[in-house]
Amino acid sequence: MLNAADATFLATLPEALLRPVTPADVEDPRGRWLGQGAAVAVPRDVQQVAQILRACAAARVGLVPLGGGTGLVGGQILPAGPAPLLLSLERMAAVRAVYPEENVLIAEGGAVLADVQAAAEAADRLFPLSLASQGSCRIAGNLATNAGGVNVLRYGNARDLCLGLEAVLADGSVLQGLKRLRKDNTGYDLRNLLIGSEGTLGVITAASLKLVPRPAAEGAAFFVVPDPEAALRLLALAQARLAGMVSAFELIHRQSLDFLSETLPQVRQPFARPPEWMVLIDLGLASGMDPADTLADLYAAAGDLVLDGVIAQSTAQRAAFWALRENIPQANRRIGAISSHDIALPLGAIPAFLAAAGPALARIGSFRINCFGHLGDGNLHYNVFPMPGRSRKDHEAEREAIKTCVHDLVHRFDGSVSAEHGIGRLKVGDLEHYGDPAKLAAMRAIKAALDPQGILNPGAVLRA
Amino acid sequence: MLNAADATFLATLPEALLRPVTPADVEDPRGRWLGQGAAVAVPRDVQQVAQILRACAAARVGLVPLGGGTGLVGGQILPAGPAPLLLSLERMAAVRAVYPEENVLIAEGGAVLADVQAAAEAADRLFPLSLASQGSCRIAGNLATNAGGVNVLRYGNARDLCLGLEAVLADGSVLQGLKRLRKDNTGYDLRNLLIGSEGTLGVITAASLKLVPRPAAEGAAFFVVPDPEAALRLLALAQARLAGMVSAFELIHRQSLDFLSETLPQVRQPFARPPEWMVLIDLGLASGMDPADTLADLYAAAGDLVLDGVIAQSTAQRAAFWALRENIPQANRRIGAISSHDIALPLGAIPAFLAAAGPALARIGSFRINCFGHLGDGNLHYNVFPMPGRSRKDHEAEREAIKTCVHDLVHRFDGSVSAEHGIGRLKVGDLEHYGDPAKLAAMRAIKAALDPQGILNPGAVLRA
Numbered sequence: 001m002l003n004a005a006d007a008t009f010l011a012t013l014p015e016a017l018l019r020p021v022t023p024a025d026v027e028d029p030r031g032r033w034l035g036q037g038a039a040v041a042v043p044r045d046v047q048q049v050a051q052i053l054r055a056c057a058a059a060r061v062g063l064v065p066l067g068g069g070t071g072l073v074g075g076q077i078l079p080a081g082p083a084p085l086l087l088s089l090e091r092m093a094a095v096r097a098v099y100p101e102e103n104v105l106i107a108e109g110g111a112v113l114a115d116v117q118a119a120a121e122a123a124d125r126l127f128p129l130s131l132a133s134q135g136s137c138r139i140a141g142n143l144a145t146n147a148g149g150v151n152v153l154r155y156g157n158a159r160d161l162c163l164g165l166e167a168v169l170a171d172g173s174v175l176q177g178l179k180r181l182r183k184d185n186t187g188y189d190l191r192n193l194l195i196g197s198e199g200t201l202g203v204i205t206a207a208s209l210k211l212v213p214r215p216a217a218e219g220a221a222f223f224v225v226p227d228p229e230a231a232l233r234l235l236a237l238a239q240a241r242l243a244g245m246v247s248a249f250e251l252i253h254r255q256s257l258d259f260l261s262e263t264l265p266q267v268r269q270p271f272a273r274p275p276e277w278m279v280l281i282d283l284g285l286a287s288g289m290d291p292a293d294t295l296a297d298l299y300a301a302a303g304d305l306v307l308d309g310v311i312a313q314s315t316a317q318r319a320a321f322w323a324l325r326e327n328i329p330q331a332n333r334r335i336g337a338i339s340s341h342d343i344a345l346p347l348g349a350i351p352a353f354l355a356a357a358g359p360a361l362a363r364i365g366s367f368r369i370n371c372f373g374h375l376g377d378g379n380l381h382y383n384v385f386p387m388p389g390r391s392r393k394d395h396e397a398e399r400e401a402i403k404t405c406v407h408d409l410v411h412r413f414d415g416s417v418s419a420e421h422g423i424g425r426l427k428v429g430d431l432e433h434y435g436d437p438a439k440l441a442a443m444r445a446i447k448a449a450l451d452p453q454g455i456l457n458p459g460a461v462l463r464a
Numbered sequence: 465m466l467n468a469a470d471a472t473f474l475a476t477l478p479e480a481l482l483r484p485v486t487p488a489d490v491e492d493p494r495g496r497w498l499g500q501g502a503a504v505a506v507p508r509d510v511q512q513v514a515q516i517l518r519a520c521a522a523a524r525v526g527l528v529p530l531g532g533g534t535g536l537v538g539g540q541i542l543p544a545g546p547a548p549l550l551l552s553l554e555r556m557a558a559v560r561a562v563y564p565e566e567n568v569l570i571a572e573g574g575a576v577l578a579d580v581q582a583a584a585e586a587a588d589r590l591f592p593l594s595l596a597s598q599g600s601c602r603i604a605g606n607l608a609t610n611a612g613g614v615n616v617l618r619y620g621n622a623r624d625l626c627l628g629l630e631a632v633l634a635d636g637s638v639l640q641g642l643k644r645l646r647k648d649n650t651g652y653d654l655r656n657l658l659i660g661s662e663g664t665l666g667v668i669t670a671a672s673l674k675l676v677p678r679p680a681a682e683g684a685a686f687f688v689v690p691d692p693e694a695a696l697r698l699l700a701l702a703q704a705r706l707a708g709m710v711s712a713f714e715l716i717h718r719q720s721l722d723f724l725s726e727t728l729p730q731v732r733q734p735f736a737r738p739p740e741w742m743v744l745i746d747l748g749l750a751s752g753m754d755p756a757d758t759l760a761d762l763y764a765a766a767g768d769l770v771l772d773g774v775i776a777q778s779t780a781q782r783a784a785f786w787a788l789r790e791n792i793p794q795a796n797r798r799i800g801a802i803s804s805h806d807i808a809l810p811l812g813a814i815p816a817f818l819a820a821a822g823p824a825l826a827r828i829g830s831f832r833i834n835c836f837g838h839l840g841d842g843n844l845h846y847n848v849f850p851m852p853g854r855s856r857k858d859h860e861a862e863r864e865a866i867k868t869c870v871h872d873l874v875h876r877f878d879g880s881v882s883a884e885h886g887i888g889r890l891k892v893g894d895l896e897h898y899g900d901p902a903k904l905a906a907m908r909a910i911k912a913a914l915d916p917q918g919i920l921n922p923g924a925v926l927r928a
Contacts, residue, residue: 099810099811099812101696101697101811101812102810102811102812103811104810146649146653148647148649152646152647153646154708156624157647159653160620169902169906173901173902173906174902175902176900177900177903179810179878179880180810180811180812180878181808181809181810181842181879181880181883182616182617182808182840182841182843183612183621183808183838183841183843183880183883183884184808184880184882184883185609185610185660185882185884185886185887186880186881186882186887186894186895186898187660187887187899187903187904187907187925188657188660188661188906188907188910189610189653189656189657189660189661190906192653192656193653193656195653196652196653197652197653201652212703213700213703213704213707214704215707216704216705216707232565233565239567239676239677240677240680241680242750242751243679243680243709243748243749243750244618244676244707244708245707245709284707285707286705286706286707286709286750286753287705287706289750344645344646344647344648345645346566346644346645347563347566347567347644348563348565348566348644374647376646377646377647378645378646379646379647414643415645416643416647416648416650418648418649418650419645419647419649420649421649423650423651427650430650431651435650435651436639436640436641437637438633438637438638438639438640439639439640439641439654440651442633442637442639442652442654442914443651443654445913445914446652446910446913446914448913449910449912450906450909450910461651
């Protein structure tokens with residue numbers, strides 16, 4: 001059992017290292033939970049992080065690392081038990097160095113993702129991690145949760161964009177792994193073990209990140225497809241023709257467009273009659289290639305796979321296409337989902353999953369389903385909403401059955417019940433239920449080996 | 465202390481699971497060490513692997529997993545101590561399934577890399593892992609050592625090409641991780657922990673592998689560059705123009721060409737007078753692009769960065785260019801290196817490293833240096849040879865000093881002393897000497913947690 005971070009414990013840390021807890025530190029962005037914390041530690045460097053961890057270890061006090069607070073599975077929210085110390089890297093938010101000729105950038109863990117993107121852009125490079133919360137999420141949080149987003153298809157998850165980490169382990173030891181190397185086979189891959197461990201194995205204090213050259217030209221199009229299977233075949237065609245230059249491939253259902261019309265009518269829609277299914281395809285091309293021509297060639301080659309299309313004719317129009325995609329989560333929030341699911345499936349299983357999921361949910365009740373997301377990665381946001389005139393509150397009693405219905409189906413199709421959001425505290429039960437027992441046992445053994453007192457983000461990922 | 469795999473132990477396993485040890489099972493490809501083993505276990509499925517592991521655990525017998533036997537750091541060779549059981553997946557060599565529409569292939573651990581490549585090609589896909597030993601190395605060994613090769617620049621290491629693993633842990637439990645998912649944030653990343661752990665944390669029995677579409681057109685060129693710095697600037701230029709379509713970028717020093725002339729005169733050389741430095745650049749392009757034109761445009765854009773060049777005008781010529789590159793290790797073997805180094809450096813540090821290394825070695829003695837390799841990854845094979853008329857045997861006494869000189873310099877420039885070959889048993893001391901103490905401590909804790917008796921590949925990576 002852990003001890004609370006009481007006044008005696010807090011007195012063991014220099015006052016300058018602490019600040020009071022504000023509401024933003026303990027609020028869940030979806031408003032479901034309220035966290036707690038005795039104080040927020042705000043270190044200025046890795047040695048101060050180590051000092052804080054040593055104090056927590058000595059006093060057996062839990063520590064909850066905070067990023068930008070945008071996580072959707074409660075990884076940053078400890079609602080019950082002995083009050084933990086919170087840790088924010090808000091004072092460690094610098095981009096330390098950019099090496100454009102190496103395509104490498106070194107950032108402190110507290111750096112806001114948008115600031116990292118801007119620093120890369122200032123050096124004529126791209127840091128391709130891109131997600132809705134980029135204006136407030138912090139890089140250590142992105143790495144701790146292995147964040148995804150819209151460019152995973154081409155550039156990978158946060159994991160794939162990290163060359164090295166500096167981190168502090170539970171005993172206060174500092175992992176000095178801030179290498180700028182593309183290849184390094186010297187020992188176990190602790191970097192990837194920490195990435196995605198959601199603050200339960202160590203605190204990431206800085207990262208060496210991969211940059212990529214900015215494409216010489218970029219373009220986007222909405223293509224209307226008859227069904228998700230055609231969308232998958234279109235994706236395969238685009239990839240076969242374009243040698244890796246497809247940057248994003250997003251599926252959008254008519255429900256998304258209807259929600260946008262209803263809640264954000266100012267968002268310009270591409271088609272007079274909202275199609276049942278469409279994709280947003282984004283290309284980043286080589287020098288000398290014309291994006292609109294390339295997309296027109298793809299349209300022509302696609303034949304029956306595409307029913308209609310609009311191709312962005314300018315940078316501004318491409319931005320407008322993306323604004324539509326990026327406003328979908330906002331429209332969803334205004335409607336109010338009963339249950340949201342961040343799922344991944346083998347690409348080939350997506351049509352069968354979608355064919356099965358609608359009827360299965362209809363046996364529970366009448367709902368509107370908004371299915372959209374990163375089709376190229378097999379990652380769908382499959383969200384269930386009330387019918388018009390009803391609210392999520394009317395469906396409280398059905399929420400668990402809806403979630404179980406969707407997750408059971410995902411599991412049956414060999415998918416993942418958390419594609420990009422992580423386990424946090426919301427999905428600990430799902431991991432226990434659907435996870436591989438041998439994997440869970442190995443995870444518990446690793447947690448016990450690296451954090452024997454269980455002070456790091458207690459109760460996240462693994463039950464405390 | 466482990467027990468030897470004696471007759472009593474072997475009798476606990478069905479006879480059909482065992483075969484006698486052959487010389488090939490215990491030979492080091494460089495002929496430096498001779499391994500030992502009581503027998504070779506040859507399971508037919510994952511349950512038999514689990515049975516073997518349980519028997520080893522119960523009897524506290526060490527197990528050394530064998531792949532194709534091509535590893536260069538002795539990871540597959542246990543020369544001393546209680547005789548271990550060897551384990552070969554030679555009977556588990558099937559490609560189980562190919563999902564072309566998903567760009568996924570499932571292979572058993574014993575599948576030979578070339579067979580995996582061929583199965584991908586038969587489905588009009590590319591499995592981009594490509595290395596000299598592909599005709600005999602096995603996929604579980606590629607993953608256990610996180611193999612690299614010539615296409616890492618574009619497609620990543622073995623690690624980056626693996627979506628999921630089936631593996632047996634030290635207690636005989638089976639990790640069921642053979643997912644076909646691009647995104648899956650459900651718990652700690654055991655896949656990447658096993659990849660690169662060189663058989664010390666588990667036995668990989670099958671893998672879910674990423675395929676990519678075959679480029680619509682491919683091309684290659686030799687470009688003569690004034691120095692490695694110009695080569696790096698040429699790489700940056702190529703990447704900025706070509707949006708990720710540079711598949712390989714190999715640096716070749718004149719010494720390589722001289723060794724080829726001396727030992728393999730039938731290998732066609734591209735230039736009448738061997739240049740001091742040249743690069744082999746390989747492109748995989750989008751539909752409609754012409755490789756020779758694209759390379760000619762790059763040549764024109766490169767200005768002073770390129771002094772001369774030849775561009776392959778046919779598939780056969782491209783193959784001939786690659787044959788030159790691939791014959792360099794063979795020429796090296798015929799000359800006989802005193803000391804070979806598989807190093808990685810931050811790209812920006814390569815010119816300074818090369819400028820420092822030559823003079824530092826000259827203080828030890830007179831040598832010929834052949835520096836070549838995967839410049840795009842910062843991965844150089846920096847090999848030291850005797851002067852003409854002398855042999856490696858003449859330099860036995862200097863070998864340790866040469867290795868230390870090179871590795872100290874690599875460490876000073878924040879590089880890696882094992883870019884792609886791993887630690888095995890050869891570099892255990894290097895890892896202890898140059899490695900981060902916090903990383904080593906965490907590695908030992910993980911090893912103790914997952915393999916408390918130390919039966920898995922004893923003495924590899926970490927001292928037994």
